[in-house]
Amino acid sequence: MNILKDIFDSTLQREGVGIAVDGGVKKGFCRRNETGSTDPYMTLYLPHTDQINQGTIFSLNGDKYLVLKTVTSENDTYKKYQCIKTNNSFKIMYGKNDLVLYDCYMKELADSLNANSDGITVSSKIDFVLPLNDDTKRIAINRRFFCGYYGLAWKVSDVNYKGNLCYLGCERDAVLNTDDTINGIADRWSYDSEADTYTVKITQDTINLLKDETETINVSVSKNGTVLSPQPVIEWTIENGSICSVDNNIITALSVGETTVTGSYKAKEDDICKTDSVKVIVTEETPMPDYDTYTVIAEPTTVSIKNTKTANVAVKVLRNGIEIENPTVISSVSDKAVCTYNNGVITALGVGTATITLEYRGGDVLSDKYNSAIINVTVTEYVAPTETYIKVTPVYNADGYYNQNDGNSTKYTASLVNGTGITKKWDIICSSDELTEKVDYSFMIGSKPQCFYVSNLQGNKSGFVTVHIEEKTTKCTLDYVIKLNG
The missing domain is CATH 2.40.10 (Thrombin, subunit H)
Incomplete structure (x- = not known):
């Protein structure tokens, strides 16, 4: 016979009330402390099968109580809890x-x-x-x-x-x-205010640093599309914090490696933040070599010319990547019957192919490093043109006309190319009498090239004139354009 259990069960039957806890109802009874009914502390008795935990809040007669601790436990009868009324x-x-x-x-x-x-x-x-x-x-x-x-x-x-x-x-x-x-x-x-959109924008894609170097991140913050000034404090996160650190938008390289740094900002928790990132690469400083490197550069490296003609090549020498002045370049030609090289000029001698090697031997030939340039040359047969045409000197500039800067008069020469044995009969007429004095050499006859003069009227006129040139016998014509610069 368990007298304690009988007493507890009898009391629970007489005084038991529903205790709302954890979404359900347990039956128990309470005893307030002897200090009076206003005291916040209360003792709760529950059957041992209906235990609750410390920190549980339960409801009793419309009030809420917080379980502070288990005071007594009779394993086969009841548990006794000290509780306090939430206020x-x-x-x-x-x-x-x-x-x-x-x-x-x-x-x-x-x-x-x-x-x-x-x-x-x-x-x-x-x-x-x-x-x-x-x-x-x-x-x-x-x-x-x-x-x-x-x-x-x-x-x-x-x-x-x-x-x-x-x-x-x-x-x-x-x-x-x-x-x-x-x-x-x-x-x-x-x-509860409306959310703003903050956009972080970094101008650099990659920041390369040597160990212990620093660099400022070029960054701006926009609020709803408007750049903020002064700039707010940006929050930086680093993928690998052992590679670098960030303080006040300044990156400090800590160790060799790569990482990603991301910036973000928002004024309040519900704001929208559009972040931006920059890749950071940290390398060791490369020690300067104890030798110089000389590199010959030729442009172009492939040349195709007609026999007996010439071609120009631009040549420069770099010392550790920096061009040196007036270098002496040594050249060698694999087949001297094909071409020669002299101070940047290739002269074709015969049909074929050849290789020109350009070398520099300044500096310390025992310790320095040298990189030569190779030019591949192809010479083809020159076939002179057979058609007859008019040629005027001086020749046009790159803009397709001749600039006459002389304020008075300039001499020009017209000749007939591939016109041997032809009796030359010329018409040379200028298109404008407003800018130039009259130029009219109609029916000039002679086997030699013909000279004519164009004079700038009063020496202060500017504009374009065209001289029409015609060789009557062959019916060759040419419109020669001159720009007068007064």
Whole structure:
């Protein structure tokens, strides 16, 4: 016979009430402490089969109680719990649409306040007890909330976990313009305002650094498309923090390797942030070699010319990548019957192919390094033109006309190419009498090239004139364009 169990069962039958806990109802009975009915502490008795845990909040007759600890356990009969009546609640907003309500036991407020002639001072402090769960674990130091019948704002200064209970130490805080004092929600308007879009833009794609070097990240921050000035403090994250560090937008290379640095910014939690990244490559400093490198560069490296003709090649010599002045280049030709080389000029001597090697031997030939240039030359047979045409000197410039800069008169010569044995009969007429004195050499006859003069009228006219040249016998014509520069 178990007398203790009989007594417990009898008491539970007479005094038992429904305890709402964890979404269900358990039957138990309570005993208040001897200090009186206003005392917040209470002892709860439950059958041993209906145990609850420390930190559990249950409802009894419309009130909520927080389980502080298990006082006694009779394994086959009952469990005895010390509980405290929750006397307050508060709300914390963590983001837009993220509002959490907390039930708590708040130490006696009147005993915790310091007041002077100006009212309640910021030196006031108070403690809270809450169940430890995923929601209370979100409460961090400096979180703010409203609690208590004075409508005061509190800031968390200390957080401690003991078993399944969370203890908060808080200090009096000022009311801010972001607080919703009507509904008792601190910092509400920091989250419930319209979200802004902040865009971080980095101009560099890659930053190359030597170890211990620094470089500033060229970055801007835009709010809804407008660049912010002064620039706000950007939050930097580094993929591999052992490679580099970032402080005030300045990268410092720490060790050899590659990593990615990403910048972000938003003014409040619900803002939209568009980040940007830059690749950082850190290398060791390469020691200067104890020798020089000379490199001959020729342009072009492939030349095709007609026999008896010439071609020009641009040649330069670099010392460690920097061009030197007036170098002496040594040349050698693989087949001297094909061509010769002299100071940048290739002269074709016969049909065929040859290789020209250009070398430089300045510096210390025993220790320095040398890179030669190779020019591949192809010489083909020259076939003189057979058609008859008119040639005028001086010849055109690259723009397709001749610039006459002489303010008075310039001599020109017209000749007939491939016209041997022809009796030359010429017409040479200028198109404009407004810019030049009259040029009219009609029916000039002679076997030699014909000379004519174009004079700038008064020496101060500018514009284009065309001299029409015609050889009557062969009917060859040419319109020669001159630009007069007064």
